[in-house]
Amino acid sequence: MRNPKKLAAGIAGLSVLLLAGCSQGGTETASTTPADQPVTSAAPAAAAPAPFDQPGVKVAIVQNSGGGDYFQQYLNGTKLQAEALGIDLSVYDAQGDNATQATQLDQAIASGVTGIIVRHGFPDTLCPGVNKAIEQGISVVIYDVEIQACAPDAVQTQQSDAVMASLVLDQMAADIGTGQDVGYVNVLGIAPLDRRDVVWNEYVEKNDWNQLFFTGTYTNSTATDTAAMVNNALRANPDVIAVYAPYDELTKGTLSALEQSTELKGKVKVYGADISTADIELMTADGSPWMATGATDPNAIGAAVMRTLALNMAGEITKGTKAEFPPILITQDFLRSKNIKNMVDLRAAEPALNIADIMSADWIPAVTF
Template identity: 40%
Template sequence: MLRRDVVKLSVAAALALGAAGLRPAMAADMPAPFDKPEEVTIALVRYLSTGDFFQAYLSGVEKQAAALGVDLRIFDSRQDAALQADMVDQAIALGVDGIIIQHGLTEAMSDAAQRAVDAGIKVVAFDVNVENDQIPQIEQSDYMLGKLALEQAIKDNGDSFTAGYVYVPGIAPLDRRNTAWQETKQEHPGIREAAMFGTMDNPIANSVANQARAVLQGYPDITVMFAPYDEFAKGVKIAVDEAGLNQDISIYSADVSTADISAMREPDSAWAATVATNPAVVGETCVRSLAMLLAGEDPGAQVIVPPTLITRDFLNENDIKNMDDLGAKMPQFAHADVSVPEWMPLPARD
């Protein structure tokens, strides 16, 4: 029996999405097993789901699955590592054809991922290191997300400043962004890390805000906050605004959503820049990469979706209000030509 955490996107729902304007899958032109897409079931097993980024990511997964015409099962562990591993086993027991593992902890997911592979199930992993050469790793080039944000911080503030850093170790994308932070500090000795803090406790933004309040009180010389996850940045911004320091501190982050754009564009917002991929595009890429495996094709050991720098000044100068506006002004943000074989049906662009 399925848990209440599991949501099913049926073929009927896929057809409904198709009627809403998505390019339909043409089964006659598709390789096996997608010549009979109604017989294909894939699972998305999530560790993180809080925040606009993950809602947009899920939308991309759903739309690409609908374009293929496959059955999609969604398992949401809500940051419970043991439950996520159990959900992989549930997906295996259901007899799914493929699994997308979305985020998670290596120690919890490596064995679970191997069990899926041993069961003959195709697996891709997004932003989680499952330590398995048979499983393509899909990422946003998280190192570059961190590096580009820090380059902008140095451009805006010089290479000598006191910083607060929001980080939770053990999360693959945050660990990759941390590499960029550690390298940047070595390359620019004038950058001093006054405090490192962070939590993944829900609601993440509010929990980080509670920590940031104490950090700002304890380290009044902080002028830069590096918060390389938008929920972290939201939390820092709450604390900075409450302290009335929005003109004294600049926030640099990763990831973007319509809510983030609104927060960045507030008068005198401290949120100066973020670096992001379109989360919906990342979701689509995960499904396409898995579909390639199911069709006997190789998407590559690493599937990289390139990131884009987005500054507060750019948003204001172009009057960008939402993700659609951002895609229109930044074509490289609207689509990634990654894992797109000729036979692959794609969601229609709005």
């Protein structure tokens, strides 16, 4: 009998909470994208089961990416784990177009793949295709789409968004105290941002914060488009002392708006989500108001979701499984005190970001970042 490595840690009922957290309309084959870190792949300890006992297993990822390097890092991790498993991976990217993503999902089903990852998007446009794939015997793993109600047989994966938000908002509460004027930058209707929104509202009530504005948008240029909206909100509400923006492109837009509001420089603290080398540079810059972020390593998450699909295809996890991946809190003070300049430094300082043993087994080559 095979010995899964922390396999149960990601399964529904045992969801992981171990830590306090291409071209439009087209496809591409799986060539790894440049990464800002060394990558290692350990040889498996056991022979792979079918269908992975033969090379060239065909899998697709049907994604709906937005702006920013989070999406690039996630896809990089997905590709690297696919490559280690000998998977022939096709990539479909709707780039914010929901109708296109539904069409691409149909294209992936018709292409003859035996497994599909569906990343981001909306249930209404995805559920028909997801159920169609499952009915045809294709394994489907979802990432960050609330699809359980309409496609209960799909395997669901996500970051532990409630934990991520709580980590950051605990830090924000410690920094600013109760009864303060605050701003909020988010976009509802997107699964992970909706989950963070629930926690935000709890903290607003618990800390008696006065939310003076709620703004933000999700586009292919989220940071740029959000900056103008936040700038207007800040001008109308100059008493704000802190802003929560729980997606790094929204955080970047908030930082940009504060750069334009010279009268508010040094007066407003910003709390975000996600991490990348670009984010680290922004957090550690002189005078940066970005005080804390809750994050996973997107490369590691992409690899973990690919491993989840492989386990499902091999029959080692059942339909309807739910896996969550734990985030950590990263503060500006921590980055500066450890002289962390990039993701290489951060991974060395925070090995918990590497989740290679979550949703894995002894026959899966371990890809670490």
